[in-house]
């Protein structure tokens with residue numbers, strides 16, 4: 408025990424000394440320099456400059472001061488921040504073959520084991536295999552036909568819940584996003600309340616966010632600490648990791664086994680998992696890929712869709728004239744004898760523009776996910792060193808006043824070309840990220856947001872709450888995180904007419 412104590416401390420001090428020496432002795436190198444940025448302190452670099460809240464706002468300010476490519480260094484780790492779509496595309500799309508790795512997360516990735524979900528898989532063979540699986544099932548807009556029934560069915564259930572309890576909007580949005588993903592991944596139908604799989608998955612996702620919270624675990628700053636034995640005082644993080652790994656593995660295994668049992672019994676509904684497991688015999692490696700891909704769907708697809716749909720309701724509350732205009736289009740094209748479907752989309756240009764505006768206005772993933780550079784590169788004359796983490800400030804790209812007029816205003820008309828004005832660029836070109844790491848669920852996200860918006864507008868009037876004769880302005884603030892959500896706000900949601908009520912209720916018994 409004593410011996411290993413000395414070892415750990417020795418290693419720790421040794422590494423620290425080396426690190427300090429290295430930093431002190433490092434000469435400015437010849438040749439290209441890192442992109443400019445705020446001047447940091449010796450040794451620790453820009454630790455104190457790094458914002459802990461709403462990073463995208465600070466990053467945007469740096470962009471204004473230092474240019475579209477700027478950089479900061481935190482404890483020796485360079486971060487490259489991109490603040491225009493032009494630079495992000497030139498670097499992350501065009502040079503995708505060297506800009507597609509992910510950072511190594513010691514706590515979440517290696518110790519708990521989340522390194523196997525697609526978002527964290529290092530660039531390489533396994534990454535390509537898993538991306539291929541995603542592509543096979545949801546890689547094209549044509550493949551969305553396979554999901555339209557599930558989407559329409561679950562969205563109807565959502566309308567019914569909102570009608571019954573409009574005050575619980577946030578919970579209903581969460582419920583529908585989870586229900587759709589679990590149906591698609593495993594053909595699993597979620598219970599109205601207290602669903603055991605939803606509880607398991609929520610618990611695992613919560614532990615995932617805790618383990619990836621920046622600065623939460625020292626082992627992410629000093630990776631050497633991962634070798635500390637778990638009985639060691641202060642090594643509580645290792646025991647935490649072990650217990651979280653149990654939840655994670657349950658979340659990955661249990662629904663997978665559920666599908667396998669159903670397939671054996673011949674009762675499986677078609678799903679991501681069942682279609683990949685069907686037919687030819689599957690190797691253990693392939694099965695592991697399938698299992699982790701399905702789990703990656705939940706991680707990538709739930710919180711993001713929740714944020715987008717919740718933002719839609721916020722936008723409708725704040726911009727009633729937009730809602731009216733969209734409803735007029737739906738009434739004219741769809742009528743009021745039925746709910747809108749995917750087939751209507753090509754005939755609903757304003758609603759389509761509204762979907763784009765939802766994805767732009769309140770960026771779901773404001774700073775995207777970091778890309779790790781795999782080789783030294785020189786871009787626009789700047790050194791982008793191997794191992795640097797590149798962050799595209801997606802929020803800024805979607806709120807760049809040079810690209811989007813009055814970027815903070817929710818205005819779908821910006822996407823409708825007129826005789827005198829061009830349409831502004833489609834936000835879907837940046838909101839889903841870049842290069843080989845681009846969001847593999849982007850088609851699914853797009854159809855989910857469309858059907859929620861179209862069906863909700865068809866039957867509901869969404870407006871500001873009036874309490875004791877006073878109109879309540881809905882707050883517009885956002886949470887910080889990889890996925891940012893509007894903070895809870897108040898709104899009033901009422902059926903547009905008796906006809907609307909009967910549409911919501913009638914459709915419940917059809918379909919399955």
Ligand code: HEM
Nearest residue numbers: 525526707708711771772775776839840841844846848852
């Ligand atoms: C409005 C909804 C969504 C938005 C705005 C969004 C956005 C993003 C962004 C910005 C990234 C990072 C891309 C990069 O590194 O450059 C990403 C990655 C990812 N998304 Fe989405 N996403 C959404 C919905 C979905 C859905 C519905 C799914 C699954 C069905 C999904 C699955 C994933 C996965 C697995 C990754 C990791 C990809 C990788 O690392 O290779 N996302 N998403």
Ligand SMILES: *[C@@H]1O[C@H](CO)[C@@H](O)[C@H](O)[C@H]1NC(C)=O
Nearest residue numbers: 544549550551552553677682
């Ligand atoms: C829809 O799913 C079926 C069965 O899983 C598959 O064979 C077909 O290729 C899919 N369609 C598209 C357009 O992806």
Ligand SMILES: *[C@@H]1O[C@H](CO)[C@@H](O)[C@H](O)[C@H]1NC(C)=O
Nearest residue numbers: 769770773815883884885891
């Ligand atoms: C957050 O809220 C503000 C309103 O104060 C809005 O303009 C901004 O675009 C929102 N979105 C994000 C991701 O911060």
